[in-house]
Amino acid sequence: MxxxxxxxxxxxxxxxxxxxxxxxxxxxxxxxxxxxxxxxxxxxxxxxxxxxxxxxxxxxxxxxxxxxFHHWDDIDIHYRGERLTSTGHGFSGxxxxxxxxxxxxxxxxxxxxxxxxxxxxxxxxxxxxxxxxxxxxxxxxxxxxxxxxxxxRVDARPNRFVWLGTTKPFSAFTFHFRETEHGLWRVHAYQYRPAAPGSEAISTFIVETTEDTWRAAGMDSASEPETVRFLERMFAEELGPHRLVGNRSLWRGFPxxxxxxxxxxxxxxxxxxxxxxxxxxxxxxxxxxxxxxxxxxxxxxxxxxxxxxxxxxxxxxxxxxxxxxxxxxxxxxxxxxxxxxxxxxxxxxxxxxxxxxxRITHSNLALRDPEFTARVDRWFAERAAAAAGTSSAASGAAPPPLLAPLRVRELELKNRVVVSAMCQYSAEDGTPDDWHLVNLGSRAIGGAGLVMSEMTDVSREGRISLGCTGMYARAHVGAWKRIVDFVHRHSDAGIGMQLGHAGRKASTRLSWEGDNEPLQDDGWPIMAASPVPWFEHSPVPREMTRTDMDQVTGQFRRAAEMSEEAGFDLLEIHFAHGYLLASFVSPLTNLREDEYGGDVDGRMRFPLAVLAAVRSVWPPEKPVSVRISAVDWAEGGMTADGAVEVAHRLKAAGVDIIDVSAGQTVPWQKPVYGRQYQTPFSDRIRHEVGIATMAVGNISSFMDVNTILAAGRADLCCLARAHLWDPYWTRHAAYASGAPIPWPPQYSTLDGYTPKFEWGY
CATH class of the missing domain: 3.50.50.60 (FAD/NAD(P)-binding domain)
Incomplete structure (x- = not known):
């Protein structure tokens, strides 16, 4: 051949x-x-x-x-005058x-x-x-x-980098972060040739920065020698007596x-x-x-x-x-x-x-470098305890991050695990029944810090389907109170109500009969920001009038008052997934030319009015969260930049937590699925806006939850399918982490019991 x-x-x-x-x-x-x-x-x-x-x-x-080759086990991170070292990584240059x-x-x-x-x-x-x-x-x-x-398809990334060499012998895979008048510079450095008789050690020294910083420093017009001299001056302290050398070392973007x-x-x-x-x-x-x-x-x-x-x-x-x-x-x-x-x-x-x-998680790092991970856990536990106004253990191993408390206004959650809102399509004219009691009650007993109701609609015509729960009739208050009282009496969990209106996605079949498919019989008129149907064969919603908006605002206000009467600890308003309020937020579904359309301020005007009405009647000591679709996964729709703008406005309106989801705005979306695929949006909003967030989306293992929390990518982690598969997910995660949650009295015979099998997480 x-x-x-x-x-x-x-x-x-x-x-x-x-x-x-x-x-x-x-x-x-x-x-x-x-x-x-x-x-x-x-x-x-x-x-x-x-x-x-x-x-x-x-x-x-x-x-x-x-x-x-040159072998090393450590990673050195130089940040704000400190060097932090983690070992056990095993690389060769x-x-x-x-x-x-x-x-x-x-x-x-x-x-x-x-x-x-x-x-x-x-x-x-x-x-x-x-x-x-x-x-x-x-x-x-x-x-x-x-x-x-x-x-x-070749995507050129926005950051600029230059690949250089130096005789500085780095003992670990080394990161430096240097802030200058031009901006932030990152260094990735590692030794790839050991010193030998007659020859010096040689290391790679990659410098990376944003395009704005690169241009501000004049590097967009710098030759290779000019680049070398500029960076030698900038990193003189890090390099010491060693020089930088180039080899076709031109600034470029990574393809x-x-x-x-x-x-x-x-x-x-x-x-x-x-x-x-x-x-x-x-x-x-x-x-x-x-x-x-x-x-x-x-x-x-x-x-x-x-x-x-x-x-x-x-x-x-x-x-x-x-x-x-x-x-x-x-x-x-x-x-x-x-x-x-x-x-x-x-x-x-x-x-x-x-x-x-x-690729490296909290659990994996604990195997590589238990001392470093224990230090992270101790720091997180002490910080969480201080914020919650409690004291952390003075000695011994700290609990994993998922078991740290969180205080939001006057609500104290015992841990950071949330049972995500999941529609059950099992209500009768909006009234939750025994199914909802067992569904939510079992997961509260299972140890979660917060359990969320399914999206509960503020009016009969606002239901997704005939099986959706509601908070619009007096009977609903008592039915929900029965569930809330059970959770409070038999668990340490908080319980949250998620209020919404289906908008253009209303009047559809039960999910297992055809997801988002319109009802063939007994359907009802629907409305949205603009007359944009879900599918081509779906009913066309009427464009909401000012009268409609006033009516819906009143329905949300009334539902919030009823939720307080039922005893809920937290209230969440649904601004996501293509439902009524989301249809105003997304430019794909808001085609209005009046003051409720156009730019982000126009598109947010009605949703923020609803939020203000809810906040006005919801007790000030209780938190309010909002679920958003950070991106629409479709051209012309919401982007991560837009999500940050929305989050800034929600924070200014008094929202305490943003529940960061994505997509489900249009059926032709093209999501980029993967493990924790929506967490980066939570991470960005949390840091750029300075507001607490919930992460959601293909989070299923306790190692992922601990990693997200310890890294600061979210304050709470919402799990959906993982909690359907295992109502006791949080207890199992706590046991596997070496910090089991006490059982309720009814199960007291299990105290001290050591299972004879692995939990499989």
Missing amino acids: KIVCVGGGPAGLYFSILAKRSDAEHEVVVLERNRPGDTYGFGVVFSDATLEELAAADRESYEAITRS LSRATLLQILETRARALGVELRHGVEVEAEEPYAGADLILAADGVNSRLRARYADAFGP TVRNRSWRRGNIVLVGDAAHSAHFSIGSGTRLAMIDAISLHESLVAHDFEIAPALEAYETARRPEVESVQRAAQASLEWFEGTERFMETEPIQFAFNLITRSL
Whole structure:
């Protein structure tokens, strides 16, 4: 078989080694545009786990790599005059030039033909090949030539960075944050070559900043020597007697590469040609070399039949790569927005940085570095106790963050876990029944700090479906009070009422009969900010008049008074998910040309009037929260920037907590799902607006809850499906964390009982 690798970087070279090693009869050619030894960049990073994968794939190259690398376990974070160190991370740095030399030497020894200085401008260099690897990097010409097949998307990020070297020997993966008159500068530094007789240690020194800061400092017009001199002056204290050196060190924005497909006939994309991951998680070279391993394994498994092998390769490899890219995206966005964290306490800042990509969690860090994690827990517990006006334990291990109290106005929650509002579609004319008592009561006994009612509608015509609960009839007060009294009598949980009006999503079937599908019979007229139906076949809502607005405002006010009569501890108003008030907030559903449409102030005018009416009758000692859709996941809709504007207005209106959800505004939304996929919106609002937030969205494990809270990404974590699966989720999380919650008297025989199985979280 003839194999041509276009590109002599880590992906192309490593695949050529594996292919030739598995069958010496393969004709393997590597075409590289650069001359021998002519490479850019300084160091590359491998985790200990990656090195194990390389050892299994090709022992000889692995041993050559390990003879040349510099290994470390620590992360050092220099912030506000402090150095915070976390250990147990296990990384190795290696010169990129050395890595390429090792791989080239190994490839030649196996009989791979290496051709340097070859620009692949036409098809002749690989004509007749059975398999062609497009391994020619981020700016792949082969990918560009067949763009229709590959469907590339390259997103240039806003921050600017420059990749430099220095002889400063860093003992850990090191981060510096330096604030100047121009703005904030970030440094990512690590040693990749140890000192040896006759040679100094060498480290990578990456400087990153926002485009505004970069321009304000004049770096947009700086040459490489000018950049080096400027940064040497700025980081003179950090560098000491050591100098910075450049190697094609030009300021640029990081290009995030994705492709619709990785294959076209016998051509396959690997490495940066297929995907890229931000340097802050150090995975670019790892991704390239694991691509090579995975591709080779697929070819062997399919006896080198190209079509099925390439399909199997992409099917197996793409989910792994996309997982890494999600982590890299979270990491790069953290560094793009570091300014918002610069007022946080050093220990929280460090924890936030370490866990930024979601690859390291509170539980994982506790295994790597138990002392650092215990310090985080102690800090969080003491801060929470002080804010709640209580005292924390003077000695012993602190409880995990999810068990810390939270005080909001006069409401004190025993922990930070919230049972999210979940519609049950089981009420009769709005009246909750035994199902609602058991549903909410069991989760309160299960240990949650706060349980939320489902979206409860302020009028009969405001219901989503015939099965939705309401707070518009006298019978509703007593039915809800029965549930509230049970929660207060038999648990330590607080209970919140979520009030809403379905608007254009009203008069639909029960969810299991057709989600958001209109009723075929017994439907009722619906209204919204503008006459925009949900589906094309849905009823068109009438545009609300001033009279309608006055009526709905009165309904919310009355429902708030009834909620207080029922004894609820917290009131939440639903501004999200395309319902009535949300239809005013989103530009996708608010097309009005009067004072209730247009810019954010116009679109918020009616929702804020409703909020003011509710706050006027709700007791001042009890908190009010608002649920918002931070983004609509659709072009022209709400964005994260817009969510911050909305949050500022809610804070000014007296809202205590913002429950940060997303989407469900239009059916053509394209959410970017993933673990904790909505938490970044909560994080941003909390820090930029300075208001307490609830995070929601694919949060299911106690390690994630502890991580979100300890990092300061939210004050409360809302769990929905996790609480449906396990009403006792919070008790189980507390037990697994070593801080069990006391059982109610009825279960007192369980005190001190040690289960004989793992909880499985």
